[in-house]
Amino acid sequence: MPRSDATARLPLEFPPDIERAFSEHRRRSRLAADSIVSEYGSSAAYRTGLLLRTIDTPSDSQLPAFYDLYERVFTLSDEREPLEGFAAVLALNEDAAAQREFGPFHESMLVARDPRNLEIVAAVNFTLYAYPDLVYAFDASCQMHFLMVREDMRGLGIGSYLIGEVEKAIVAFAQTRCDLPHPRTFLTCEQNNPAHMTRDEILADARAALIHPYARMDWWRERGFRRLDFRYMQPPLSPNHAPCTYLDYYARPSNATPETITSIPSDVLIEHLRRFFFVSVGKLAFDMNANPQWQTVRAALRKTGSIALI
Numbered sequence: 001m002p003r004s005d006a007t008a009r010l011p012l013e014f015p016p017d018i019e020r021a022f023s024e025h026r027r028r029s030r031l032a033a034d035s036i037v038s039e040y041g042s043s044a045a046y047r048t049g050l051l052l053r054t055i056d057t058p059s060d061s062q063l064p065a066f067y068d069l070y071e072r073v074f075t076l077s078d079e080r081e082p083l084e085g086f087a088a089v090l091a092l093n094e095d096a097a098a099q100r101e102f103g104p105f106h107e108s109m110l111v112a113r114d115p116r117n118l119e120i121v122a123a124v125n126f127t128l129y130a131y132p133d134l135v136y137a138f139d140a141s142c143q144m145h146f147l148m149v150r151e152d153m154r155g156l157g158i159g160s161y162l163i164g165e166v167e168k169a170i171v172a173f174a175q176t177r178c179d180l181p182h183p184r185t186f187l188t189c190e191q192n193n194p195a196h197m198t199r200d201e202i203l204a205d206a207r208a209a210l211i212h213p214y215a216r217m218d219w220w221r222e223r224g225f226r227r228l229d230f231r232y233m234q235p236p237l238s239p240n241h242a243p244c245t246y247l248d249y250y251a252r253p254s255n256a257t258p259e260t261i262t263s264i265p266s267d268v269l270i271e272h273l274r275r276f277f278f279v280s281v282g283k284l285a286f287d288m289n290a291n292p293q294w295q296t297v298r299a300a301l302r303k304t305g306s307i308a309l310i
Contacts, residue, residue: 009214010195018206025210029155036156043156049115050122050158052165056108057094058087065120066109073148075208076201078244079192081237086125088283098284102275104130104177110165112158122149124162128170129275130177136268138253139183140174142166143276147189151210160223163187167254185254186264188272189225190234191217196246225250226309228264230300235281235293243293251309263306270301 014022033043040046055062067083074080089107092098099105107127111120125145131138144166149158166187174183194202194213202213209216232249236242253261278288288294301307 012194012202012213014203014206014212018203021207021210022212025151025154028152032152033155047157047161050161051113051115051118053111053113054108055111056090056106058090060090062111062120063087063090063109066111066123066125069120069123069148069150070125070146073208074146075204076192078236078242079190079234079247085237085283088285089127089280092279092284098279102279104132104173105275105279106173107280108169110162110169112162114153120150121153122158122162124148124166126166126169127276127280128173129272130174131268131271132178134178136271137184137265138186138268139178139180140170140185141268141272142170142185142187143272143280144187144189145280159219163223170254186251187225187254188228188249188251189220190232190244190247191220191227191250193246193248201246220250223252225252228269229308229310230297233293233297235277235288235291237281238283239286245293261309263308265306266301266304269307270298273297273301 036046037043040049053062055066063086064083067086071080086109093106093108105127107125109123109125112122113119114121124147127143127145128140129142130140144163147159147162167185170185170187171183174180174185192205192213197205205213211219228249228251230249232247234244234247236244251264253264273294277291277294278284282288282291
């Protein structure tokens, strides 16, 4: 039987400054949330008032502001994309050759602005993939690259709200590209696993995220995401990066619970990851087929017909 995330966890101890930062962050979040609820009547009322804007071209004037928030949240060098990397991938949305070879796909950022001052308070970066040939058990999938909520705006349900918006986007994308009224879709995301991280990486991640690593895992699990039972690793984002080998890979079938769908077929996961690695990670800048991380992941997926959600 595969081990659950809970049984695989290691005991983690943090120095006093980080424990204080966790506690202070929780305190400030509660105060900020209480203030907004007092002003709007409920956190739901505030969320529905957020101004949502999409970035899907490299020339969008909102891109630097998105990146400013992203850079403050994701501090580990091997998982942090440079601004130029985001621009390079967005340009591929209109690249006819790339769309023929890897498409249909579409990468974008959805940013949420506070209606009072128009500042970006949260954002999600994701890529949609459609499979119009209907050879897979799913019609479309989505790689959620980064989900971030500004430190002082956490605790209001904004992260869950944005995941819901991403689900709407993937369904609409599949309906258009596959001509199906009720497409079968799933979402994926990467999660840092402390069991595969160095002590310095764990501390740097905790200082930036202001949340215990296992509390973050629990947040995703509470929203229906489950770890896919294979050894995952991400190829380097550029020649100046190292591969990222401390990640686990999570998935959630849309509009389903883990009790109704307990695995993802390997063939669609391979195609999903092929598009993710070649386009979003490698930006078509080097031969991903020669990359050892992609070779290892692909070989692991080919060994079985499906990968369990655990």
